[in-house]
Amino acid sequence: MIDLSYCVVNTDGREHLMACLDAIERTHPQEVEREVLVLDNASEDGSAGAVRAAGGDVRLIALTRRDGKAANDSHLLREARGRFCLLLNEDTELQPGCAARLVEALERDPAAAVAGAQLLDPDGAPTACAWRLPDAGWALAAAVFAHRRYAVQSRGSKVREVGWVQSSAMLVRRDAAASVGGLDGDFFVYSDETDFCRRLHDSGWRVLWVPQARAIHHDQLSTDAGAMSRRIVEFHRGRDLYFRKHGMAGTALLWKACWAWAYLLRAAFALAAPGHDPARYLLHARQQLLPRTGIGLREAAEEHNRRLASP
Numbered sequence: 001m002i003d004l005s006y007c008v009v010n011t012d013g014r015e016h017l018m019a020c021l022d023a024i025e026r027t028h029p030q031e032v033e034r035e036v037l038v039l040d041n042a043s044e045d046g047s048a049g050a051v052r053a054a055g056g057d058v059r060l061i062a063l064t065r066r067d068g069k070a071a072n073d074s075h076l077l078r079e080a081r082g083r084f085c086l087l088l089n090e091d092t093e094l095q096p097g098c099a100a101r102l103v104e105a106l107e108r109d110p111a112a113a114v115a116g117a118q119l120l121d122p123d124g125a126p127t128a129c130a131w132r133l134p135d136a137g138w139a140l141a142a143a144v145f146a147h148r149r150y151a152v153q154s155r156g157s158k159v160r161e162v163g164w165v166q167s168s169a170m171l172v173r174r175d176a177a178a179s180v181g182g183l184d185g186d187f188f189v190y191s192d193e194t195d196f197c198r199r200l201h202d203s204g205w206r207v208l209w210v211p212q213a214r215a216i217h218h219d220q221l222s223t224d225a226g227a228m229s230r231r232i233v234e235f236h237r238g239r240d241l242y243f244r245k246h247g248m249a250g251t252a253l254l255w256k257a258c259w260a261w262a263y264l265l266r267a268a269f270a271l272a273a274p275g276h277d278p279a280r281y282l283l284h285a286r287q288q289l290l291p292r293t294g295i296g297l298r299e300a301a302e303e304h305n306r307r308l309a310s311p
Contacts, residue, residue, distance in 0.1 A: 004034045004103060005082030005174075009072040010090035011041040014050050016218060017090040021051075021058065029100040035059065039076050042066040042308065047090075064308070066301040068188035070196075073167060077182050080174060089168045091218040095120075101213035102171035105159055113176035113205035114197060116165025117213040118154060127217070130154035130209035133163035133198055134242065136251050143258040154209055162209045164197035169215040176205050184245075188298040190231075191238030198246065232283050233296035240291035260288045 006024050010017045021036070028034060039061045040048045048062040061079065073087050084103055088094075098117055105115040119129040130153045132138060141150035153162040167183075170193065177183075180199040183192050197207045243252035263285035270276035287294055 001033065002035050002082040003032045003084060004099065005076075005080035005085045006034065006036045006088060006099075007073070007076035007080055007085050008036070008038045008088045008090055009041060009069060009076065010038060010043060010047050011066070012043045012045045012047065013090040014043070014045045014047040017047055018050060018054070019093055020088060020090050021054070021056075023093040023095075024099075025056075027094045027096050027098060029103070032100070032103060035080070035082060037061065037076055037079060039063065039072050041072055042304065065305045068185060068192075068298065068301070069167070070183040070187045070189065070192035071185035073192075074182035074185060077172065077174060077177050083174060085172045085174050085177070087167050087170045087172060088215075089217070092119075092168050093216040093218070094169065095214040095216065098169070098213045098215050099171075101210050102169075105208050105210045105213070106171060106173055109206060109208065111204070111206050112208050113173045113200045114165060114207045115159075115171045115213070116154075116162070116207070116209050117169035117171075117215045118209070118211045119166060119168055119215055119217040122216060122218055124216070126154070128152045128154055129166045129168070129217075130162040131164055131194075133194065133201070134239070134248075134251070134255070136254050139251065139255040139258040142262045145262065147262075154211070157211055159208055159210050159212075161206050163201075164194045164207060165209055166217075167193040167196075168217045169213075173205075176200060176203075179203060186245075187238050187241060188234055188296070188301070189238065190235045191242040195242050195245065198242075227297070227300075228280070229283060230295060230297045230300055232280070233287055233294035234298065236284070236287035236291040237294075237296055237298075256288055260285045263288060 036058045038051055038058055042063045051060050102115045106112050119127050121127050132151045138151045141147040183196045263281045267278040267281035270278035
């Protein structure tokens, strides 16, 4: 029986992908039966070829049309055979003991469906990676710039129950995921993990954060200035869909008011602060108020697919 399926989604991240696969090889607990799956999201940088050339026991799923992160993760969950599936971005590098600690956390807690790793930036500093589920309190905290203190739950040195964790390094009990239908492909990216964890909570499962399980997340998209505006559009689109899907109209209105205020105030401060971009905060404010407008990552993928399909 396969215990652990490593499930890696890659989109034009060949160098990061190969480093991710190397980290899996270096850190995998030998006593755990495993498989490695890579879903290549219609990349054009030779990623699929690099995986094939490297050989080994990697199972490659090479898409010919680009899809969203939630749909990609659900595709891998359906293909996987392990009791546990470790969802990874291509720009995630597992640190020694990470997979073992995550598996141990779910083995110890049969009521837990998800265990999230502590993510680190490329310099090794911990980053926020587990949060409360969005609620009115989070919105009010944002209005007074106390949202990190209120919402971030990736703190402390002990395994703890949290609202949701980031899917850059998220171990999932495969049967639990199947019981709620996996991740919802209506979320192209952003808020897909939030919705997934919310549905697991609603079904009686627990979501854990495991600080001893550590993984570097390079967050390659954050260095792509051209993609930043599309990311912002998609971020607010996903949160709006989350509120609508879960019948949270009142919270959504409060969220719009509090967060738009916070972004506008940041834009004002940015005008006088060297190195800060007021336009970025203004775009956040606009998308917060009008989340169903703008060109996001979904439209970029659709344009990519049209270009690939054209003769």
